[in-house]
Amino acid sequence: MIDIDLNINTELARGILTGFIRSELNRVGYTKAVINLSGGLDSALSCFLAAEALGPQNVLAIRLPYRSSAQDSLDDAQKVIDATGVQAMTFEITGMVDPLIGAFPEMSNTRKGNIMARARMIVLYDQSEAFHGLAVGTGNKTEILLGYTTLYGDSACAINPIGDLYKTQVRQLSRALGVPASILDKAPSADLWSGQTDEGELGFTYADVDRLLYLLVDQRYSPQEAVETGFAEPFVTAVVKRIRRNHFKRVLPPIAKLSNRTIGYDFLYLRDWGT
């Protein structure tokens, strides 16, 4: 197996990412941010970065438990709130989602999970308006590439500071920024149902898939070249397929072209247009 070094210079990352948050909010007239704080590593890192970029008084961390959410998640989120000094609120989403779930007795865990993720998005965007802060995203590069995310749910945000960091790198940067140990040490989980873990659901570890993704995406290895470096062929095939099948989550919905100038094809501006 070849040597794959995913280590990053955490001070450099910290400077670029806090500058990004500040720049992208301030240039459109915002000074504040809202973040859904799950108690997991990704949202903890986004919260630490936003607090440093904007000042903790300008960040609202929102805890949105469902009745089955683990107490550990709430406790860990509280540790982030305490460590960063950000403003915080807690709102239980059970009353929002149970009527819908109750209407479909045979509902799968996937459907329930998606409903919860989208209910949390609704609260996040409502607080975005109420707090006058933009929604800071919490999706990392691994989950975006694998599509391990709910479209219009946890993936919804105004800006995403950590979307070009693999989970392994999220962990390294989080450690450098002082994210509490209990968050760094626990198994990553969406906590949508009891006992759920990312690695259990995905069928592989972040340590393995991050190294494979780094070869396939960053280093432009072909799947066959990745196999030749020592990755099992079924694993490589499954990951390649996942990346392709989930691409729809990474792009805006295609607009059917009719006119001479169509949004997305030949009406091209950065979001930072004029700022």
Next chain:
Amino acid sequence: MKLTIALSQINTVLGNVEANLEKHLAVIEQANAGGADLLVFPELSLTGYVLQDLVPTVSHRPTRDDPIFRPLLEASQKLDLLVGFVDEDVRNRFYISAAYLSRGEVLHVHHKVYLPTYGLFDEGRFFAWGDSIRAFDTRFGRVGVLICEDFWHASPPYLLWLDGADLFLLTSSSPGRGLTAEDTLDSARWVDHINRAYASLFTSFVAHSNRVGYEDGLNFWGGSALYDPDGNQLACGPFHQEALTFGEIDLNQLHRTRARLPMLRDERTALVQREMTRIFTCREQSSGR
């Protein structure tokens, strides 16, 4: 002869030329107060970088009649300026451009000849390709200007060298990329390598100005730097923050370095021309391989 060069690494407002002009005029005052003889702004300093469909709305002609260039030409009475802008030619082609202004005159306009259109870059979609590489005379000697991708190809600096340039003014809006365990980004290390190499290989001065700030998710890394004909870095601006970096160059260093290292004297231009002709005309030779 000694001169002080100031390298301005500014952030820009995307598509707002008037706002960027205001910043230019403020930086010019600052550079003038600091004793600069020549001030170099980054690529597209008057417009911002990822312009896309904004290109036709931000173009200007570098003339005294132009409301953006008039105050810049006035300011160039105090010190020489290199500014980045979008030039629209008489037949309405748009170029990524840099204008050298001195004592109220436009001495030179360079149109970027290499437009990166791959990876994160899409310049060839929105801009016309420049078609000439010329050195020009200034009150500090003969100078050459190149813009970003221009100096990722070896031929433009080489041509400028043969055309008499002893001072290379290089400008960039270089997106930061390649985060590793190193203390600088890959992009910053790559550019340092090649600029140091040009200074050494051409025994010339190299001044590079690179912008800072963000456009959507892109960061621009700054780190504007000045190199002497021995390949030494004389000055370097900070990374990722606005700064005005001053460096003094002693043009007599050309004499001393070239006495030691006569690369220019020994350059076999006739041989180069003969071999280029052979490579480009010989059909059996698979030179494009």
